[in-house]
Amino acid sequence: MVKAVSPENIENQLMDPFGREISYLRLSVTDRCDFRCVYCMSEHTQFLPRKDILTLEEMDKVATAFINRGVKKLRITGGEPLVRRGVMAFFDSVSRHLRTGALSELTLTTNGTQLDRFADQLADVGVERVNVSLDTLNDEKFTRVTRWGAPEPGIGRYRGRQESGASRQDQHRRVEGIQLR
Numbered sequence: 001m002v003k004a005v006s007p008e009n010i011e012n013q014l015m016d017p018f019g020r021e022i023s024y025l026r027l028s029v030t031d032r033c034d035f036r037c038v039y040c041m042s043e044h045t046q047f048l049p050r051k052d053i054l055t056l057e058e059m060d061k062v063a064t065a066f067i068n069r070g071v072k073k074l075r076i077t078g079g080e081p082l083v084r085r086g087v088m089a090f091f092d093s094v095s096r097h098l099r100t101g102a103l104s105e106l107t108l109t110t111n112g113t114q115l116d117r118f119a120d121q122l123a124d125v126g127v128e129r130v131n132v133s134l135d136t137l138n139d140e141k142f143t144r145v146t147r148w149g150a151p152e153p154g155i156g157r158y159r160g161r162q163e164s165g166a167s168r169q170d171q172h173r174r175v176e177g178i179q180l181r
Helices: 056-068 087-094 096-100 115-124 139-146 152-164
Strands: 024-028 073-077 105-110 129-133 174-178
Touching (some): 056 073, 056 096
Parallel strands (some): 105 129
16 A cells, blocks of 8 residues: 555646646546447457556555645546456555545546445445446437446446435435436
């Protein structure tokens, strides 16, 4: 684990060419996904060899380096980040920056299929915002776009938990989604 930084110890704030502070980073933890969306992957997609992908420990170091340079908001993306083996240990590790105040927001972009499995753990490490990329609620369109089943199994179970108040963490989580026509 890399040492956490505190807000007063920021080294050389990152700036863009227009002199604006860079405070937001999207970090993709995998190129893998449990869908095969027509706009994202060909039917015969070849993924990067595992030896060519950063380990989660290396990604933690990258995130920490950016946080040390003034990044305050970190969004974890993929492919589908929740299919990466060990990703919750990564979330747990980088969340130390939330506790020191060096990071103000740790968020996730997901397709929603794994939310039911990881919702409580994500809340426990401080993820308060989840962006769900959901193409459509129409089963036929969803299957055509994703080459998969219906949208309801992943996001539907999560939505049901949220509405029922089944978990204290669910009551504090905001889910955002974008639907395609």
